[in-house]
Amino acid sequence: MTKLYQGATGDWEAVIGLEIHAQVISESKLFSGASTAFGADPNTQVSFVCAAMPGMLPVINEECVRQAVRTGLAMGCKINLRSIFDRKNYFYADLPQGYQISQFKDPIVGEGHVRIDLEDGSTKDIGVERLHLEQDAGKSMHDQHPTMTYVDLNRSGVALMEIVSKPDMRTPEEAGAYFRKIRSLVRYAGTCDGNMDQGSMRADVNVSVRRPGEPLGTRTETKNVNSIRYVMMVVESEIRRQIDVLEDGGKIDQETRLFDVATGTTRTMRSKEEAHDYRYFPDPDLLPLEFSQEFVDELAKDMPELADAKKDRFVAALHISPYNAGVLVAEKESADYFEALLAATVTKSGKPLSELGTLVANWVIGDLFGALKKLGVGITKSPVSIDHASELLCLQIDGTISGRIAKEVFENMLESGKSPEAIVEEKGLKQVSDTGEIEAMIDEILAANADKVAEYRGGKDKLYGFFVGQVMKQTGGKANPQVVNQLLRPKLDG
Amino acid sequence: MSELTKMTLSAARDALHKGEISAVEITKAHLAAIEDAKELNSYIMVTDDQALEMAAKADDMIKGGNAKGMTGIPIGIKDLYCTKGVHSQTASHILDGFKPEYESTVTANLWADGAVMLGKTNMDEFAMGSSNENSYYGPVKNPWRAVGSDKDTVPGGSSGGSAAAVAADISIATTGTDTGGSIRQPASFTGLVGLKPTYGRCSRWGMIAFASSLDQAGPLTKTVRDAAIMIESMAGFDPKDSTSINIPVPNYEAALSGDIRGLKVGVPKEYRVDGMPAEIEKLWQQGINWLKDAGADVVDISLPHTKYALPTYYIVAPAECSSNLARYDGVKYGLRVNGNSLDDMYKKTRAEGFGDEVRRRILIGTYVLSAGYYDAYYLKAQKVRTLIAGDFKAAYEKCDVILTPTAPSAAFNLGEKVSDPISMYLNDVFTVPASLAGLPGISVPAGLSAEGLPLGLQLIGQAFGEEQLLRVAEVLESAASFKEKPAKWWGEKA
Numbered sequence: 001m002t003k004l005y006q007g008a009t010g011d012w013e014a015v016i017g018l019e020i021h022a023q024v025i026s027e028s029k030l031f032s033g034a035s036t037a038f039g040a041d042p043n044t045q046v047s048f049v050c051a052a053m054p055g056m057l058p059v060i061n062e063e064c065v066r067q068a069v070r071t072g073l074a075m076g077c078k079i080n081l082r083s084i085f086d087r088k089n090y091f092y093a094d095l096p097q098g099y100q101i102s103q104f105k106d107p108i109v110g111e112g113h114v115r116i117d118l119e120d121g122s123t124k125d126i127g128v129e130r131l132h133l134e135q136d137a138g139k140s141m142h143d144q145h146p147t148m149t150y151v152d153l154n155r156s157g158v159a160l161m162e163i164v165s166k167p168d169m170r171t172p173e174e175a176g177a178y179f180r181k182i183r184s185l186v187r188y189a190g191t192c193d194g195n196m197d198q199g200s201m202r203a204d205v206n207v208s209v210r211r212p213g214e215p216l217g218t219r220t221e222t223k224n225v226n227s228i229r230y231v232m233m234v235v236e237s238e239i240r241r242q243i244d245v246l247e248d249g250g251k252i253d254q255e256t257r258l259f260d261v262a263t264g265t266t267r268t269m270r271s272k273e274e275a276h277d278y279r280y281f282p283d284p285d286l287l288p289l290e291f292s293q294e295f296v297d298e299l300a301k302d303m304p305e306l307a308d309a310k311k312d313r314f315v316a317a318l319h320i321s322p323y324n325a326g327v328l329v330a331e332k333e334s335a336d337y338f339e340a341l342l343a344a345t346v347t348k349s350g351k352p353l354s355e356l357g358t359l360v361a362n363w364v365i366g367d368l369f370g371a372l373k374k375l376g377v378g379i380t381k382s383p384v385s386i387d388h389a390s391e392l393l394c395l396q397i398d399g400t401i402s403g404r405i406a407k408e409v410f411e412n413m414l415e416s417g418k419s420p421e422a423i424v425e426e427k428g429l430k431q432v433s434d435t436g437e438i439e440a441m442i443d444e445i446l447a448a449n450a451d452k453v454a455e456y457r458g459g460k461d462k463l464y465g466f467f468v469g470q471v472m473k474q475t476g477g478k479a480n481p482q483v484v485n486q487l488l489r490p491k492l493d494g
Numbered sequence: 495m496s497e498l499t500k501m502t503l504s505a506a507r508d509a510l511h512k513g514e515i516s517a518v519e520i521t522k523a524h525l526a527a528i529e530d531a532k533e534l535n536s537y538i539m540v541t542d543d544q545a546l547e548m549a550a551k552a553d554d555m556i557k558g559g560n561a562k563g564m565t566g567i568p569i570g571i572k573d574l575y576c577t578k579g580v581h582s583q584t585a586s587h588i589l590d591g592f593k594p595e596y597e598s599t600v601t602a603n604l605w606a607d608g609a610v611m612l613g614k615t616n617m618d619e620f621a622m623g624s625s626n627e628n629s630y631y632g633p634v635k636n637p638w639r640a641v642g643s644d645k646d647t648v649p650g651g652s653s654g655g656s657a658a659a660v661a662a663d664i665s666i667a668t669t670g671t672d673t674g675g676s677i678r679q680p681a682s683f684t685g686l687v688g689l690k691p692t693y694g695r696c697s698r699w700g701m702i703a704f705a706s707s708l709d710q711a712g713p714l715t716k717t718v719r720d721a722a723i724m725i726e727s728m729a730g731f732d733p734k735d736s737t738s739i740n741i742p743v744p745n746y747e748a749a750l751s752g753d754i755r756g757l758k759v760g761v762p763k764e765y766r767v768d769g770m771p772a773e774i775e776k777l778w779q780q781g782i783n784w785l786k787d788a789g790a791d792v793v794d795i796s797l798p799h800t801k802y803a804l805p806t807y808y809i810v811a812p813a814e815c816s817s818n819l820a821r822y823d824g825v826k827y828g829l830r831v832n833g834n835s836l837d838d839m840y841k842k843t844r845a846e847g848f849g850d851e852v853r854r855r856i857l858i859g860t861y862v863l864s865a866g867y868y869d870a871y872y873l874k875a876q877k878v879r880t881l882i883a884g885d886f887k888a889a890y891e892k893c894d895v896i897l898t899p900t901a902p903s904a905a906f907n908l909g910e911k912v913s914d915p916i917s918m919y920l921n922d923v924f925t926v927p928a929s930l931a932g933l934p935g936i937s938v939p940a941g942l943s944a945e946g947l948p949l950g951l952q953l954i955g956q957a958f959g960e961e962q963l964l965r966v967a968e969v970l971e972s973a974a975s976f977k978e979k980p981a982k983w984w985g986e987k988a
Contacts, residue, residue, distance in 0.1 A: 048596060052821040054589065055576045055598060055700040057735050087817050089863070093836055098820020149836070151825070279863035281872060284706035284814050286736050 016169035019204040022192035030159035031058030042152035050157040052096035064159040074189040077112025094138035103132035116177040127166030172232040207238040218252040318357025344390035392420040433480040498523035503720035517552035517566030530985035536658040539581040540613035563723040565608030570665040576700040585629040588847025598700025616655030624921040626654025637662040637980035641946035647905040650680030675925025678937040682900035682950030693932035694739035697732030705811035718968040722746035749961035755789030760893030764800035784973035803927040809875035816859025896954040900937040904947035939976040
């Protein structure tokens with residue numbers, strides 16, 4: 001079911017495509033040995049090649065090639081064993097060569113598709129047209145001097161993967177889910193860190209609208225959108241704007257637009273007439289990029305497990321619910337934390353994985369995520385180490401503390417940073433499992449509440465909870481609930 | 495002038511190795527000769543102090559028993575090569591003041607072998623030209639003048655300064671670069687040996703690019719043996735140049751056996767162009783006879799696409815140049831002419847910084863790569879280029895080496911063709927096909943025109959067939975026995 005947008009004159013359908021620029025994780029740039037580390041002082045990571053000094057030549061960085069292939073594999077795309085680097089010619093102060101080395105006709109990665117998860121639990125396949133490698137430009141800084149522009153070439157020559165989708169998306173939600181999915185894939189594959197605030201990922205958003213069943217409308221391209229939320233905002237505002245223009249009898253110009261974060265809308269950057277003629281042609285400084293199928297197979301063999309496969313495994317092997325599994329794998333760091341915690345808990349408790357999956361997953365999603373959200377930190381900044389967390393879970397598994405006490409201990413751990421064992425010891429929170437002690441207590445309670453016992457035996461089953469509550473009250477919540485049940489039920493049912 | 499400046503490279507090498515002369519001595523003799531020949535304008539920059547330092551080091555190398563073929567040999571370097579800390583401007587205004595922080599691979603190879611740099615030689619700006627009249631530093635005068643004439647002739651181009659320097663005995667040898675004939679044609683005009691090796695034989699790293707898919711380094715020398723010695727030092731695989739080929743550099747001098755019996759020399763009928771002077775036709779026939787007399791078999795061959803070579807070259811080379819020269823934009827180094835906006839600064843800088851011929855080729859190149867023209871020009875030219883390479887491949891099924899004239903005329907007068915670019919371009923008609931096919935070519939002085947100006951014959955070899963090419967060239971050279979020198983009209987009268 002395609003979502004339609006209602007206009008004053010009838011229904012409209014939106015067609016959305018994304019070009020995602022993802023910075024390759026690599027020590028050095030695409031065609032030079034200069035470092036790619038983020039945050040260095042301006043112009044400190046610039047080689048003669050990145051500064052386009054006369055006579056300098058590009059040499060392909062093989063790791064960037066491997067990263068592009070890995071990304072292609074992660075997206076299930078065709079890997080092209082022969083691809084060509086082209087020059088995209090235009091003048092700008094932060095483009096030292098006067099051209100960007102990119103791939104135009106023959107990209108390194110061809111068609112494939114990715115599956116996106118939608119909020120209603122459904123999934124949709126979005127086609128990937130291609131992925132190509134290209135150089136990033138430098139950065140122009142217009143705010144450093146009243147009349148001059150400063151240029152920082154640290155980014156100049158850094159490898160980018162441009163991932164071009166097919167125009168398969170129809171709603172802002174789908175566009176957001178697709179962007180999120182690509183981010184997840186590259187992060188799992190270890191090919192891009194996905195840090196949008198550092199510019200490691202950004203999208204050019206193509207939007208057009210049409211009457212259902214009609215041919216494609218004229219599209220606009222909104223450049224450099226750097227968050228999932230903004231992508232959704234751009235799509236939403238472009239759909240609305242285009243419908244308004246068309247319904248007012250106007251026409252959409254094929255143009256490049258910019259997103260204004262402050263207003264949440266887009267505005268014209270340059271029209272089709274002002275569009276560059278990039279004069280693409282094969283870069284004569286570089287040979288065609290060729291590698292063997294064995295090279296690809298080798299990389300495929302060493303590919304890390306990706307989110308979809310991980311989710312399936314969590315469900316099948318660990319008996320975690322599909323929903324929870326989805327939550328855990330959404331971010332690679334969460335999945336990593338969960339798996340590390342599970343492994344540590346298995347080691348400490350001696351119990352099999354399959355028995356502990358649900359317990360650990362529930363704790364991570366319920367207790368840990370809740371706490372992190374309150375603290376406003378990500379899982380990599382978790383104040384609770386894997387070691388302490390697994391210790392806490394083991395105390396629960398071996399019956400030293402109950403689930404309720406565990407929550408109390410966890411609160412304390414967050415505040416004090418102490419180990420759960422130390423907290424349990426210090427506060428005397430150990431669960432009472434001694435049957436003799438509990439039995440004596442039960443006898444006392446039953447004796448003191450003979451009327452209630454009679455009522456219970458007369459059919460008022462709900463009073464069972466009252467007796468359990470009394471035991472817990474007397475032990476300060478430390479009585480082992482299982483032991484209490486084992487002893488209490490036969491005595492009451494007597 | 496000193497006899498030291500009359501020496502061939504091989505003779506100087508032998509004398510240096512034997513301790514009969516010192517590197518400092520021969521360097522000083524050349525520096526004095528350069529001073530005396532200023533009016534030729536063949537050097538843009540003379541590096542006296544550096545030359546003497548390098549010569550002293552070369553003498554130490556020889557004394558230490560580490561002498562190589564080039565040790566202590568004073569040479570001029572075409573201004574197109576980046577030489578660390580020294581004027582490297584491809585004779586262009588746009589690179590005003592540019593002194594690279596790096597040394598080109600080819601010159602670094604020469605210095606590692608102990609060669610001595612006398613200075614930077616004049617050339618057509620960005621290697622674009624066939625007469626050396628396109629230099630920001632003014633035209634170079636050919637030491638040769640027609641008999642009984644006091645008119646200046648051109649030394650050919652673009653390596654005109656390099657050619658004039660060797661012809662005038664103010665350098666034992668020089669480096670040139672050849673894109674469409676820029677070593678071979680000046681060699682022909684000045685009575686020298688000029689070798690353009692196979693594309694990929696010498697590294698282009700640190701050579702200021704004109705047309706990347708064609709540019710090759712090579713020597714201009716007094717003899718074929720000299721060329722063999724010098725190219726061995728210049729050549730070699732360079733991982734910094736992706737188009738450099740990783741095959742070992744042979745001992746070229748050892749290939750000069752003088753024996754070409756049974757070798758098949760191809761004579762392409764398509765090189766008998768309309769309007770070719772009879773004396774060149776005659777010289778060509780003489781060359782055929784010389785090689786026959788030496789025991790070679792002469793076979794008629796056909797290179798059917800020859801007539802398309804020049805137009806193809808004048809699409810491919812400008813296309814690449816229009817992109818390669820985009821980096822000269824006033825932003826990073828060299829000339830900047832301020833403007834009231836970035837675009838204005840670009841326009842003013844490039845208008846002032848580039849000469850007429852460079853601007854002409856940038857315009858042509860920009861045009862042939864433009865949307866709508868790319869297929870008709872650039873793409874078509876690439877296809878024809880493939881056909882031209884195919885012609886040679888087919889020809890080499892029937893022969894081992896090809897003999898042609900080097901240029902369609904002897905040196906012409908200064909100023910004679912400056913206003914007629916087409917007639918200027920026709921100078922390259924015999925040299926351009928081998929360039930497009932990436933094949934090695936060598937011009938050997940073979941005789942004098944009726945006016946008493948040198949004429950060369952060109953041998954075209956198979957890819958990486960420099961040994962065979964040099965062997966045949968030496969046989970041709972000794973048969974021609976060209977011993978003439980230009981009558982000295984410059985400087986102090988001898």
